[in-house]
Amino acid sequence: MKRLYYLLGKNKFWEYILFAVFILVFYGPLVNMLTLSFAGKYNYPDVVPKTYGLKWWQFILSNKNLVSSITQSLILAIVVTALSLLICLPAAYAIARFQFKGRTLVRLSFLLTNAFPKMGIYTAMAVVFYKIHLMGTFTGVVLVHIVNTMMFMVWIPSGSFANVHIQQEESARDVGAGPIRTFFHITMPLAWPGIIVASLYTFLGSMEEAQGSLLIGLPNVHTMPSELYGIIMSYADTAGSVFAVILLIPALILLIVFRKYLSGEAMSKGFRM
Amino acid sequence: MTEITELSDGIRGLLHAVERVDEMEDSIKLEIKNLTKMFNDHEGVHDINLTVHNGELLTLLGPSGCGKTTILRAIGGFNKIQSGEIILDGKDITALPPEKRPTGMVFQSYNLWPHMTIYENMEFGLKLRKTGKAERRSMIESMLKLVRMDGSEKKYPGQLSGGQQQRVAIARALVLKPSLLLLDEPFSALDAKIRAAMRDELKRIQQEAGLTIVFVTHDQEEAMALSDRIAVMSRGIIQQIDTPTELYDHPQKEFVARFIGDMNELEGGTGEKAILVRPEDITLRPDEEKAPGALTYQGRIIDIMMLGHYLKVIISTGKDKEISAFVKREEVGDWTPGETIAYSWRKRVTTIEG
Incomplete structure (x- = not known):
């Protein structure tokens, strides 16, 4: 981290951090939604599903x-x-x-x-x-x-x-x-x-x-x-x-x-x- | 025998005269009778009468707000008029919308449609007239050649300079063979040098195509250079219609005298009105000599400007009052600004009414 800080310089470093936070806040939920939609096995507080599949897509599209x-x-x-x-x-x-x-x-x-x-x-x-x-x-x-x-x-x-x-x-x-x-x-x-x-x-x-x-x-x-x-x-x-x-x-x-x-x-x- | 020849000559002369009168009547292109268009109590034009002849370039000239554009837009059909008649080629067009009138209009700017190429711009009106494709092409090409814009067919208006856009706008109006071309300050958005070039160009196009044009401008120099006749306007009425020379030499009203060309105002004798004198009709003499002429005045030179063959001498004649004189270079001595000088006038301009 320290190495990165000096590599980028102070301003650039904080800019990158801010950008990362921005991405996380704005696109995090979207990515989460996308991964969940392709879940196979998933239990609630987990962040990512255990297995992946098109099970739920089939379920929705067959309804x-x-x-x-x-x-x-x-x-x-x-x-x-x-x-x-x-x-x-x-x-x-x-x-x-x-x-x-x-x-x-x-x-x-x-x-x-x-x-x-x-x-x-x-x-x-x-x-x-x-x-x-x-x-x-x-x-x-x-x-x-x-x-x-x-x-x-x-x-x-x-x-x-x-x-x-x-x-x-x-x-x-x-x-x-x-x-x-x-x-x-x-x-x-x-x-x-x-x-x-x-x-x-x-x-x-x-x-x-x-x-x-x-x-x-x-x-x-x-x-x-x-x-x-x-x-x-x-x-x-x-x-x-x-x-x-x-x-x-x-x-x-x-x-x-x-x-x-x-x-x-x-x-x-x-x-x- | 000689009597008979004389008689037949006389008859022939008479016939000629009759023919000439017929021609004169035929040659009327546009007639405006008692046109009134008021926007409110004090803005607009009132009881305008105007005749434009075939092949003529008539200019409506006046300061902004004088109503010149109002008349032009009424001819084009863009203003609903309150009363009066507009007769073009012997037909009453007063009630027709712009699209039904055989007039072609070019505005000061934003004439062209930016989403169409030059070719498509030109083609739009021709298509509405159901002109065949091959004919459209040849008409557009020859018209672009006339305004020296050939080769720009595939370009978009945004790729052309202001002057080029106005040329295309004129070509777009002309390709539809309008009976009368209406130009609303078409060059006033261009810079001075291009403006002068466009003036010459317009004169050439008018002569080549035998056009009748009504031209609107506030620039008296432009009007003088272009026009066969000028209608000088102020406050909603036409003050005088005449050739540029007549307007300059014999203005009927003081407004016209002051508006056309440069004008000096010299003090008249006791009880007399101011004397109007053109700068070229002022004679300058060194202070010691008495300048020839009816009245001699004295003033102080403020500035001497070199205008090629002539010098323009600006003279202070009293508090906040100055006149200018055009003097030939060889007539000017070693005068310098600050010097006192004597002057008089050779010729004055007399108006019929004030």
Whole structure:
């Protein structure tokens, strides 16, 4: 240790120590989860399993309910993202481009859904949903998820739209494109980074949303996170780990595919008041 | 017999005259009638009437906020006007959106779409017009050649300099064969040297392609260099429309006289208004000699600047007041700053109203 200390110099040495702690705290649980998911024999306070195998993977993947919850969650996330784009992009564009009365208020109103305790909002929604027969329906769960992601879906693309120069849109009109063609050929491609970041956030948010899905969706709609509750309660840790890893896969794939768009810039523009 | 020849000559002359009048009428490209566009009580343009002829380069010139861009954007369809008519090629285009108007617009900056190559930028409008692929290619190539940007088809706008981007923007407008080209301070984001080069280039392109152009600028030098006619604007109205020479020599209003070129203000006789004199119409004489001219004034030389063939002499004429004079080098003695000097004027500028 002493040898290392003098080899690296004081500053570098502490930097490395700090880095090691960081890795341990942030990635330790992930690695632990990954190893547990491939456990064969495992007893509770042990850190690593005694033997390894695909036993628990087989167990999860042979459970029909769990597998169907995976497809359910994926379909749900896709529908939520698509609908959210459809609803929020026009709003984002309007906030970015038009100077109407109460613009700031409209913008801030999207914060409300994220400012109150979630469970309170869900309960209030549940009361309304009972009356209009949306409890336990796919549509009901979609609505809950959209309420959750609206703020990001409006704010982040709005920041990107505001960054598209009005002359670029006007040039398109000038050469003969109507307003709609201009939006899809000029404005939207130029605002891609923000739209992609917001869509990613919405998709992943929908994949991992549990509270609202449980309250509104059960007993008919089973999503992965809501099933995860059941697994953790009724099976060994190792089963939960497998399921958690499965839940992680889409996030990893999306982050890798779209990593070039994931800049802090697109995010921060959306949150500038 | 001679009478008959004379008579037929007379008729022929008459016919010629009629033809010429017809030509004059045919040659009207754009007519703006009673255009009003107010943004609020004091910002906007009011009751504008303007005629642009075929093949003409007309400049809207004025300080910022005078309404020149408002008129240009109204012609392009980007401003909804409150009243008035815009007639292009004999057709009323007042109610048409920009995409339906046969005008081509180039803005000060951010004209090009950064996610498309130069070729794709040029192609966008042609595709909307359902032009065939081979035809598109040849049109784009020849247009890029015209603005001397051939070979840049595969580049992205971000790879070009500001001047090059503006050339491409002009080419993109021209490739659609607009009936009228609208330029909104297209060179003002460029540095001085490139700006001058672009000016010459635009003049060449206009002549080669036989274009009619409405040009907006706040730079009077640019306007003088480019324009067939200039509409000088201030506070939402057109003060005077004339050729650059007429504007310089015979400004109708004091605003125009001061805005176009350099202008000195000399004290008039008792009860008279200030006398407006161009720097080149000032005569300087050493203090002892009396300078020739109606009135002789005295001042102190502040600075002498070398401008090639001419010298610019700045003279203090009183507290916080100075004038400048352009003097030929051979007429200047061994004057130095600080010296007292006599001056007078050869020619004054008279305006119709103040």
